[in-house]
Ligand code: SF4
Ligand code: SF4
């Protein structure tokens with residue numbers, strides 16, 4: 488055993504991009520190794536849940552948790568790591584607000600399983616579906632139960648810090664690691680609990696270099712359909728850019744590259760509901776007063792729910808769509 | 824079930840017109856459905872869609888927004904902004920599987936107490952037909968699905 492503080496990283500319902508982003512900090516990763524004893528990190532090393540269970544409560548100094556809570560295994564590990572960690576960070580959009588996996592909250596989770604095992608590209612002639620418990624000669628084996636809705640980490644356990652982004656930008660991760668190392672050396676203090684770290688306090692628009700005039704638009708455009716002015720605000724050109732509601736921290740990467748912000752850094756400081764903020768922002772720029780004309784312009788916004796909640800559905804005020812909420816009450820539960 | 828269902832409705836009313844219309848309806852002792860809890864805003868343009876989502880997620884079955892007639896807003900054009908937000912919000916609600924009719928925008932001037940009363944009653948009846956939304960309750964009662972899908976049920 489070394490005397491170095493312990494570090495853990497875990498992935499629940501996520502794509503793995505957050506893990507890549509951590510490795511993408513290049514030689515800074517050596518600081519992690521120099522300053523921490525990595526005790527649990529499934530993507531990088533072999534460790535078993537029972538090893539974590541055997542650890543003393545609060546013995547891991549820092550845990551970066553990425554991924555949403557999609558099944559009861561995710562939930563169990565979230566609770567376990569909460570107990571074992573001093574500092575638990577919701578790392579990346581999935582853990583913070585559900586992200587793309589959270590879009591499943593628009594559907595009945597049984598439909599999701601059904602689709603996965605029944606699409607045209609699935610070879611499943613005997614209609615075999617996974618069962619969560621199964622008897623084999625050696626005993627009963629289990630796979631995790633899917634939950635009716637995907638939850639964010641702080642809907643399941645107490646979270647100390649939030650680090651947004653899909654994935655968090657490498658320079659932001661490096662800065663956070665620097666800070667933690669400085670704290671360990673007694674040269675800096677931890678921010679107050681609940682702070683959003685590794686991001687800015689304003690909006691993507693604030694960091695965006697594009698010129699802004701008065702925004703008034705007569706139609707929504709799609710980026711592949713038009714010649715984009717390289718210097719002018721995208722929203723002013725009718726491109727549905729989510730910059731006005733999105734937290735800064737990425738240096739407005741997407742608008743800089745000519746694409747609209749889709750909101751991966753989540754709600755800006757003080758925004759209670761990301762979608763609601765964008766409804767306000769978009770409605771403000773439309774140049775129309777008659778209901779028919781307004782509706783005609785809005786027809787150009789192909790999927791408003793997806794546009795406004797692509798990353799934030801599980802973390803929004805409503806958290807899920809009706810099919811997900813109603814799943815349990817409208818389906819008769821039968822045993823196989 | 825819907826027969827003895829009393830909808831809970833939150834109404835966001837503009838100080839200069841419909842809030843006074845509601846007052847007028849009250850002082851004139853007009854009868855209208857008691858289901859609406861009014862919240863006064865200075866103008867319908869103050870209506871942040873967050874308020875509506877907050878109301879629905881905390882147990883309201885419907886939300887009513889009222890403002891001055893087009894062209895009569897005391898802050899010039901803010902009621903048009905409210906109209907645009909409302910029309911966009913309805914589309915988002917539809918995408919979430921919520922009946923867009925659960926949110927309604929009504930124009931009523933300070934003199935239109937009778938209109939305010941009748942529109943309110945009509946809206947309450949519409950929501951009564953739609954039934955309870957039960958958002959908050961649905962959330963508290965979420966259990967774990969232990970058998971995601973039934974093999975036989977699907978094969979049949
Ligand atoms: S709306 Fe988009 S393009 Fe316009 S300033 Fe904001 S981030 Fe930049
Ligand atoms: S511009 Fe928007 S979508 Fe692009 S990286 Fe930044 S926050 Fe994410």
Ligand code: FES
Nearest residue numbers: 837866891896897
């Ligand atoms: S003042 Fe009544 S809607 Fe603006």
